Amino acid sequence: MDSQNTNQNLSTLPVAVIGAGPVGLAAAAHLVQRGLTPLVFEASADIAANFASFAQVKLFSPWRYNLDKAAVALLKKHHWSEPNLDDIPTAGEMIRHYLEPLAKLPEIAPHIKTASKVVALSRLEANKVKTQGRDQQPFVIRVETPQGQEEFLAQAILDASGTWNQPNPMGSNGLPALGEEALKEHISYGMPDILGKFKPQFAHKRVLVVGSGHSAAGNLIALSQLAESAPDTQIFWAIRGENFTRIFGGGSADGLPARGALGQRLKALKESGQLTLYTQFNTQQLTSTANGIAVVSHNGQRIEAIDEMIVSTGSRPNLTMNRELRIQLDAWLESTEALAPLIDPNDHSCGTVRPHGYQELAHPETNYYMVGAKSYGRAPNFLMATGYEQVRSIVDALVGDMQSANDVQLDLPQTGVCNSTFEGSDASELQQNGCCGIKPTKPAHHLVVRQNRLVVVKPIYSVHR
Numbered sequence: 040m041d042s043q044n045t046n047q048n049l050s051t052l053p054v055a056v057i058g059a060g061p062v063g064l065a066a067a068a069h070l071v072q073r074g075l076t077p078l079v080f081e082a083s084a085d086i087a088a089n090f091a092s093f094a095q096v097k098l099f100s101p102w103r104y105n106l107d108k109a110a111v112a113l114l115k116k117h118h119w120s121e122p123n124l125d126d127i128p129t130a131g132e133m134i135r136h137y138l139e140p141l142a143k144l145p146e147i148a149p150h151i152k153t154a155s156k157v158v159a160l161s162r163l164e165a166n167k168v169k170t171q172g173r174d175q176q177p178f179v180i181r182v183e184t185p186q187g188q189e190e191f192l193a194q195a196i197l198d199a200s201g202t203w204n205q206p207n208p209m210g211s212n213g214l215p216a217l218g219e220e221a222l223k224e225h226i227s228y229g230m231p232d233i234l235g236k237f238k239p240q241f242a243h244k245r246v247l248v249v250g251s252g253h254s255a256a257g258n259l260i261a262l263s264q265l266a267e268s269a270p271d272t273q274i275f276w277a278i279r280g281e282n283f284t285r286i287f288g289g290g291s292a293d294g295l296p297a298r299g300a301l302g303q304r305l306k307a308l309k310e311s312g313q314l315t316l317y318t319q320f321n322t323q324q325l326t327s328t329a330n331g332i333a334v335v336s337h338n339g340q341r342i343e344a345i346d347e348m349i350v351s352t353g354s355r356p357n358l359t360m361n362r363e364l365r366i367q368l369d370a371w372l373e374s375t376e377a378l379a380p381l382i383d384p385n386d387h388s389c390g391t392v393r394p395h396g397y398q399e400l401a402h403p404e405t406n407y408y409m410v411g412a413k414s415y416g417r418a419p420n421f422l423m424a425t426g427y428e429q430v431r432s433i434v435d436a437l438v439g440d441m442q443s444a445n446d447v448q449l450d451l452p453q454t455g456v457c458n459s460t461f462e463g464s465d466a467s468e469l470q471q472n473g474c475c476g477i478k479p480t481k482p483a484h485h486l487v488v489r490q491n492r493l494v495v496v497k498p499i500y501s502v503h504r
Contacts, residue, residue: 052177053077055180056070056079057080058079058199059153062412062430064141068141077147078150080180081155082156086139087139089203090130090133093130101124102121102127107427110137122137155183156183158359159363161363162176162178162363178194196406196407198409202412202416206228207350209352210322219325221327222327222332226349230351231258241262242272246274248349249277250350252352254351257301258351259276260301276314277334278319281318317342319340320338321338323335331346356373372415375414375416377398377399378399379416383418394449395449396433397432406437410429411429428447428448428449
């Protein structure tokens, strides 16, 4: 295939989108708006499967942060009624009132392939090592379907496959705790429907929640509500640290009131004595005993006679499909490399991210982009509005509108809590300087190519990694 014909063929190929969740469907809307053809692969039988797994959960952000502009423009062409932008939806309401109508639009629906799990990505006739002519070759997307494996070609890939279906294990070292696999029938991950579908699993039981983030908080509050109707339900909570300033959040200072309120409800629950708390608990092993499950920490602490466990320790990206692509990730977050200093939870807890678009999301593999939660890797502070702006910038770059692609606007609500507050910083100083004591200006890092490799040139921040 000569380069002229290859280039011509590339321009006629669709742009592959992996994942039909909020960011993936937003990507499809932007592609349609810009005259490109999307090809959306969704592993599950229905769209937004990850969202559906916690349909009962009320989101932190109101509708105004959850709607993509290109998607809304398409929906309004078909007489869709916009919800009250200040209302806060559940994940299920997001699906019913926004994502399902979007996926059913005639401009979008023909381009979605459900029950189509992407298992591998590569270039046509080029493995990872081959450089010559690489960028002129289309991408190959290998997909598992009910009919067997199939392959599709695309001119570009927007990987919005997320991280929710790849939960972190219970072990504090990033590995499954000893015995975790053997006792998996007694372990739930993420945010199970405690008050609904899975109520019989937790009612009248001794339940341990592991984790200190928002998902863990939501699970603990749901268990406390369950205990009102099943008073012999006992709640145990294990966290790896002991600093509750970060766990309980900024309260009224949080830019998302629902997020701040969750932390305050958790604080009240802790102070009420309705749960048994274990701090500095780094899970090492689970063992089955005559009285139930014993959970053992590295420092020798034991939690005895547990019936059920809920592990809410975050998630991580599935990178197996990316093995034959030239991707450049941060060594410990597994995020797109240029984002790492902006979102590293070791230093940065406010959930506020400076504007970033196609340049920061680029990889050495031309026209492959991780977007949405997957671009953040293991960092937990992703908001949907970030993903919407990511895909807008990328699609603008794909069609050559570089002025628009570079004009990235990102205004996210802060949590009102920063790592610097843990050291006793003055709150008024933090409000003046911005979250984490840094004024929210766009960083000056940029991408350059050196010896056929993409190199991220990073600025020096006052928050160091």
